[in-house]
Amino acid sequence: MLEVIDLHKAYGRHHVLRGVSLGVRPGTIHALVGANGAGKTTLINCLYGLESGFTGTVREAATGRPVREIAGLVPYEPYFYPRLTGREYVEFCLQARGRAVPDLRPWNQLLELPLDQYADEYSAGMKKKLALLAVLVQDFAYLILDEPFNGLDLEANLLLKEILKRLRDRGTGLLLTSHILSALLEVAGEATVLVGGQVQRHYQAAEFGTLEADLLAALHGEKLAQLGALL
Numbered sequence: 463m464l465e466v467i468d469l470h471k472a473y474g475r476h477h478v479l480r481g482v483s484l485g486v487r488p489g490t491i492h493a494l495v496g497a498n499g500a501g502k503t504t505l506i507n508c509l510y511g512l513e514s515g516f517t518g519t520v521r522e523a524a525t526g527r528p529v530r531e532i533a534g535l536v537p538y539e540p541y542f543y544p545r546l547t548g549r550e551y552v553e554f555c556l557q558a559r560g561r562a563v564p565d566l567r568p569w570n571q572l573l574e575l576p577l578d579q580y581a582d583e584y585s586a587g588m589k590k591k592l593a594l595l596a597v598l599v600q601d602f603a604y605l606i607l608d609e610p611f612n613g614l615d616l617e618a619n620l621l622l623k624e625i626l627k628r629l630r631d632r633g634t635g636l637l638l639t640s641h642i643l644s645a646l647l648e649v650a651g652e653a654t655v656l657v658g659g660q661v662q663r664h665y666q667a668a669e670f671g672t673l674e675a676d677l678l679a680a681l682h683g684e685k686l687a688q689l690g691a692l693l
């Protein structure tokens with residue numbers, strides 16, 4: 463299991479994460495839900511070792527290994543060096559981990575990327591797909607996907623949901639963030655709601671029915687009261 467225990471992170475005086483704990487189990491999709499600025503990306507960056515200067519524990523519980531050794535990350539905004547083709551980017555990711563480069567065609571028959579074009583000239587959706595391709599060909603035990611549906615068209619969204627469910631069924635543990643709550647809750651088995659850098663509540667799938675109403679109340683309590691006076 464990927465474990466986050468009592469994670470605190472501040473940027474200067476801004477205390478962004480305040481005692482966050484959660485677990486991502488193998489064979490489950492765990493949704494990380496929260497408003498803009500709630501701390502989701504910061505949590506992922508701490509978990510993956512892209513941020514330092516935090517307190518608390520982030521690790522794979524069974525082995526104690528650093529998360530980035532056993533997990534693949536699709537960041538919120540994947541970055542690609544100029545003049546690197548899609549194919550070269552995937553090869554670079556694999557070589558950086560000392561892994562052999564497999565035949566990319568089977569996965570790319572699904573994702574349909576122009577792998578011989580420069581990746582920094584791809585559209586936003588194609589960039590997301592390329593970052594996905596780079597982790598899908600690596601067979602990680604865990605995947606951390608920050609807004610994976612962002613920028614994808616309807617077809618790619620449907621396909622991605624199916625890919626995620628099949629990975630889960632094969633035992634992969636997945637941590638997902640998305641502002642598209644319906645897509646997230648459709649695939650997730652559990653969810654953690656972050657409000658202002660704190661865990662507001664952990665939900666199991668059977669409790670998802672109340673999640674939207676709870677979020678509305680937590681984020682917009684005052685506005686709801688105002689709306690009540692209007693409508």
Ligand SMILES: Nc1ncnc2c1ncn2[C@@H]1O[C@H](COP(=O)(O)OP(=O)(O)OP(=O)(O)O)[C@@H](O)[C@H]1O
Nearest residue numbers: 473476478496497498499500501502503504505538
């Ligand atoms: N490098 C940084 N330096 C200073 N403040 C930062 C930095 N990165 C993030 N923050 C602040 O931390 C807070 C949480 O940001 P974060 O990106 O983790 O939120 P988020 O939940 O992922 O939001 P979104 O849904 O908009 O992506 C925000 O107030 C943001 O301004």
